[in-house]
Amino acid sequence: LEDDELAVKANSYFYMFKMAFLQYPEAFQLHIDIAIAYYQINSRIGRHKASLPNKRLPEEIDAKIEQEDMMKQCQLHFNQFRYRISQTNEYPKDISWIEAYFSGKIAEHNNRPPSEIFEHYYRCAMLMRAEAYTYPLRVNKTTQENVEPLELHYRVHVYAMKQIFSLENIKSFEKRIENLKIIRYYLRLFLGHFIFAKKNHPPLPSIESNLPFIDSTPPWDFEEQPEIEDEGEEYNDDPIQD
Known part of the structure; x- marks a missing residue:
């Protein structure tokens, strides 16, 4: 159409x-x-x-x-x-990561805090890893396989670049440093993520995610939902320590 x-x-x-x-x-x-x-x-x-x-x-x-x-x-x-x-x-199997990925994109659309957005994408990466999603050191253009983690890797780093460029618009020096620490923290988690050959995968440490995987029971039907107030103070950046 x-x-x-x-x-x-x-x-x-x-x-x-x-x-x-x-x-x-x-x-x-x-x-x-x-x-x-x-x-x-x-x-x-x-x-x-x-x-x-x-x-x-x-x-x-x-x-x-x-x-x-x-x-x-x-x-x-x-x-x-x-x-x-x-x-x-x-x-x-094979679809649970979709929720986390699109939740991150929706959070970007709604201008949610960077820590929340990165956390959605990191949870997506953990769900992909649980399903053994990988991509090789060299991406073959003719026989592409497991493109999803490559797309996630690209999405995370594009968002990180946008956040770095936006730092100049923040007047408070302390706030800029705080945001920069958040960016660095999550980029370190994604460093080398998924990039290994199919055989002899190196052992990867288990890393806890700050965002709960399961929400509490929604008290409304999907056709009728109340207005939800946006409270930024709910999100805690305490894990970002230097």
């Missing part, structure tokens, strides 16, 4: 997922599927709006899209996914 047509029909694309939940409400895989759909459609519509002369969609279409509140629905379904897998022995 063209972008303008997608914007008009965006809400209808989520209908099949919602009907699937009615048929199989315990299907945690569906939470991943609909969350990714929310994220990708929202991204395409955002790029389409940015390309328009007045940067706006027709009022009626824009109102429908705002009503769907895609990014909030996206994060809510990822949170539901984390909760659902904590309630079952059917561990979802």
Whole structure:
């Protein structure tokens, strides 16, 4: 579909997922599927709006899209996914890292603290490592394999560069040093991550993650969620010590 047509029909694309939940409400895989759909459609519509002369969609279409509140629905379904897998022995191999990766991207979109964003990506790396995701020292262009950790590695370092460039906008010297320590701390964790040949993997130490893997039970349904106040003081950077 063209972008303008997608914007008009965006809400209808989520209908099949919602009907699937009615048929199989315990299907945690569906939470991943609909969350990714929310994220990708929202991204395409955002790029389409940015390309328009007045940067706006027709009022009626824009109102429908705002009503769907895609990014909030996206994060809510990822949170539901984390909760659902904590309630079952059917561990979802090869997809659990997707939640952590997109939670990091959503946190970037919402301008969350760097420590929270890095923590999502690091949790993603740990989940990938548990599934033995690797990429070789030389990336073969013809037979690419396990591209996901390479994408994560790129994402983390691009975000780190953005944070370094933004330090000049922080007036407080102490705050700049604090942010720089956070960046250094997480880049050290990602140093050489996944980069080894398939045979004779070197032993990797187990490193604790500050962000809990399982959320508490969400007290609302994915269709009806309350307004969530953004409290920056919840995030503790104490582990970043020099």
